[in-house]
Amino acid sequence: MANSKDKSGMSQVTYEFPYMKPQDKFSLGKFLYNSENGTIMSRTPKDWEIVLVIKERNGKLLIFYAIFYTVLAALFAICLQGLFYTITKEYPKWQMERSLIGTNPGVGFRPISEDTTQGSLIWFKASDPDSIRPWTKLLDDYLAPYQNKSLLPGGGKNQEMCDFDSPPKPGRVCAVEVSKWEHCNAENDYGYSKSSPCIFVKLNRIFNWVPDFYDDVNDLPDDMPEELKSHIAQLDASKRKQVWISCRGEHPSDREAIGPIKYIPSHGMASYYYPFTNIPGYLSPIIAVHLERPALNRLINIECRAWAKNIQYQGGRDRSGSVHLELMID
Secondary structure (H helix, E strand, O other), X not given: OEEXXXXXOOEEEEOOOOOOOOOOOOOHHHHHOEOOOOEEOOEOHHHHHHHXXXXXXXXXXXXXXXXXXXXXXXXXXXXXXXXXXXXXXXXOOOOHHHOOOOOOOOEEEEOOOOOHHHOOEEEEOOOOHHHHHHHHHHHHHHHHHHHOHHHOHHHHOOEEOOEOOEOOOOOOEEOOOHHHHOOOOHHHHHHHHHOXXXXXXXXXXXXXXXXXXXXXXXXXXXXXXXXXXXXXXXXXXXXXXXXXXXXXXXXXXXXXXXXXXXXXXXXXXXXXXXXXXXXXXXXXXXXXXXXOOOOOOOEEEEEEEEEOOOOOOEOOOOOEOEEEEEEEEO
């Protein structure tokens, strides 16, 4: 840019554009070696020296990390193999007091809705087959191994019929007699289509746990239901070695609404089912709790409790030794 004045004395600005040298055409020879700039593939020898040093360092880092992670993976595999060596499928490593579940078995029931938002509520309309079908299907699936031995490991060949005088032989387990479930079977829709539902109650398994039975009628707890006490007193002493189950309405209004209850095949789970030692074909003993005439169109809170001297009971939120469920029949 240059300043000048015209004849009248006015300033003029002149712009001068720099000369742009036309670019050379691409040449492979010049790319490989440019004698003017002294470059090899567009880099000076000094640039190439720096690049080689960086690559050498990166190469050493890659080798270091490859060796480091290989050794780390080998150590992990050795530790995992050592852990597997101490574990067996036949029994848990930590048992009873040393285990996480401890020595107090929980109480469970079926059917339980697969919808977690429904919790422990059993809600259906007895006159609507579509309403009861999900519940009967849940029971069909759960009870299938009881009714079809081919679903058990080894086809249930380890099972045998037991009684108090004939406990299972070594290496064998006692079968659950499904023929004694009476009204509580699939042919009768487990009573759901007749507003007379069956709820199956069981104890959760604890390996090698042996119940301490209430088998002495003079040593029954004060809070045990009178109906259960009468049942125990009527039995022969040899048949009192059982884990007893009782269910009732949780509150006074629920006890009026729940109606008569029948326990099938009996009030208790016999001693010959215990202990559980993971023998193939073992099935937990279950009791069908038949609610014969529960009130309709109202929510009934129910508590089922297990009775043995070494089953600790606690109600409320931190429940143990019992289970809570709700029933609603439209």
